[in-house]
Amino acid sequence: xxxxxxxxxxxxxxxxxxxxxxxxxxxxxxxxxxxxxxxxxxxxxxxxxxxxxxxxxxxxxxxxxxxxxxxxxxxxxxxxxxxxxxxxxxxxxxxxxxxxxxxxxxxxxxxxxxxxxxxxxxxxxxxxxxxxxxxxxxxxxxxxxxxxxxxxxxxxxxxxxxxxxxxxxxxxxxxxxxxxxxxxxxxxxxxxxxxxxxxxxx
Amino acid sequence: xxxxxxxxxxxxxxxxxxxxxxxxxxxxxxxxxxxxxxxxxxxxxxxxxxxxxxxxxxxxxxxxxxxxxxxxxxxxxxxxxxxxxxxxxxxxxxxxxxxxxxxxxxxxxxxxxxxxxxxxxxxxxxxxxxxxxxxxxxxxxxxxxxxxxxxxxxxxxxxxxxxxxxxxxxxxxxxxxxxxxxxxxxxxxxxxxxxxxxxxxx
Numbered sequence: 001x002x003x004x005x006x007x008x009x010x011x012x013x014x015x016x017x018x019x020x021x022x023x024x025x026x027x028x029x030x031x032x033x034x035x036x037x038x039x040x041x042x043x044x045x046x047x048x049x050x051x052x053x054x055x056x057x058x059x060x061x062x063x064x065x066x067x068x069x070x071x072x073x074x075x076x077x078x079x080x081x082x083x084x085x086x087x088x089x090x091x092x093x094x095x096x097x098x099x100x101x102x103x104x105x106x107x108x109x110x111x112x113x114x115x116x117x118x119x120x121x122x123x124x125x126x127x128x129x130x131x132x133x134x135x136x137x138x139x140x141x142x143x144x145x146x147x148x149x150x151x152x153x154x155x156x157x158x159x160x161x162x163x164x165x166x167x168x169x170x171x172x173x174x175x176x177x178x179x180x181x182x183x184x185x186x187x188x189x190x191x192x193x194x195x196x197x198x199x200x201x202x
Numbered sequence: 203x204x205x206x207x208x209x210x211x212x213x214x215x216x217x218x219x220x221x222x223x224x225x226x227x228x229x230x231x232x233x234x235x236x237x238x239x240x241x242x243x244x245x246x247x248x249x250x251x252x253x254x255x256x257x258x259x260x261x262x263x264x265x266x267x268x269x270x271x272x273x274x275x276x277x278x279x280x281x282x283x284x285x286x287x288x289x290x291x292x293x294x295x296x297x298x299x300x301x302x303x304x305x306x307x308x309x310x311x312x313x314x315x316x317x318x319x320x321x322x323x324x325x326x327x328x329x330x331x332x333x334x335x336x337x338x339x340x341x342x343x344x345x346x347x348x349x350x351x352x353x354x355x356x357x358x359x360x361x362x363x364x365x366x367x368x369x370x371x372x373x374x375x376x377x378x379x380x381x382x383x384x385x386x387x388x389x390x391x392x393x394x395x396x397x398x399x400x401x402x403x404x
Contacts, residue, residue, distance in 0.1 A: 048343040048346040048347055049301060049305070049340075049343040049347075050343065051305065061290055063290075063293045063294075063297065064297045064301075065296065065297040065300040065301060065304070067296065067300050067304065068293045068294075068296040068297040068299075068300055069293070071292070071293065071296055072289060072290070072292070072293040072296075075289045075292065076289050087274060087277045087278050088263055088265075088274070090273070090274070090277065091265045091270045091271070091273065091274040092265075092270075094267065094269065094270040094273055094274075095265065095266045095267040095270040097270075098267040098269050098270055099251060099266075099267060101300075101304055102267070102269065102303055102304050102307075102308055103251070103253065103308060105304075106304055106305060106308035106309060107308060107309065107314065112309065115332075115335070119331075119335070120322070120324070120328070120332075122322070126322070129321075130317075130322075133317070133321070138251075141250045141251040141252065144250040145250055145251075
């Protein structure tokens with residue numbers, strides 16, 4: 001499998017972690033977001049959305065959207081399981097995953113921050129305030145909802161953990177004060193010590 | 203089941219459609235976003251994220267995040283199926299669903315538009331330009347990826363359709379020119395004629 005990848009993309013980072021956890025053979029195909037390569041014709045022929053990541057299977061088929069890739073991996077390469085067996089527990093894990101992937105990350109990725117600076121003419125300071133506002137809202141809720149001390153849900157790794165760690169990396173990069181979120185910090189510290197996460201990190 | 207609901211919320215609208223398609227018994231519990239009721243203590247005790255929708259099951263358990271509710275409904279009330287049987291087709295449907303739910307909707311919901319006007323001091327015109335920018339990017343890609351003429355994927359209703367229609371409603375409300383997206387318009391027109399969609403509409 002080939003992963004169309006950008007090292008700092010949180011969405012691509014999620015998929016790298018899952019590919020490692022599932023012990024799959026994969027190669028990275030770098031797409032340079034800083035050069036806007038993802039909006040070029042060659043990449044758009046593969047993924048009209050012009051976003052990373054995308055996964056090219058050995059059959060040549062392409063799956064776009066990080067969460068669609070994660071769910072496909074879970075269905076086709078079920079070991080180790082990253083979703084619990086019980087439906088209500090699965091809903092809980094997915095709810096935490098979406099809290100990151102639908103309510104935090106989309107507001108803080110590169111294209112949005114660039115638009116705030118470029119088209120809207122905001123300062124670096126205003127951009128950071130935007131970032132911290134949405135991340136703070138999202139993390140405050142997550143801090144109440146995760147269980148810990150080692151995983152977001154129960155005593156096993158799940159897709160919620162796979163989504164949390166890239167967001168924590170990103171938060172540190174943008175200098176968010178993490179002191180109000182001790183459970184998120186503890187979970188993330190544990191996860192970041194695991195080999196699959198270490199090898200996936202930017 | 204009780205759905206904590208706001209009539210104009212696109213995320214809640216998705217769940218109303220799915221509940222209707224699955225022919226389930228459910229009641230609405232209105233949460234007034236304009237009065238910020240979703241951020242009040244009573245609602246946050248149910249859903250720390252302070253967002254609609256949330257689904258309270260007859261057992262009392264609560265599921266948050268619209269996509270987690272959709273996946274739970276699909277697992278626990280599988281008829282009619284809203285995901286195809288084949289794993290690659292499921293990935294394709296989910297990719298379309300996430301294109302709406304992770305890349306379009308989060309940038310254009312009420313809380314973000316309010317922040318642009320309030321905290322960032324933008325005009326109504328700049329707010330609309332923001333809205334049209336992100337919706338235009340997202341819809342241009344979706345227009346290439348959907349199949350049509352009646353459904354986003356293949357010849358059956360799916361979760362991609364459940365997510366598309368609320369976004370189309372929202373786009374019309376914010377006066378996006380839909381002429382560049384004839385396939386999205388055709389699919390949406392067909393879907394909006396179906397009873398489950400009619401009864402779920404704002």
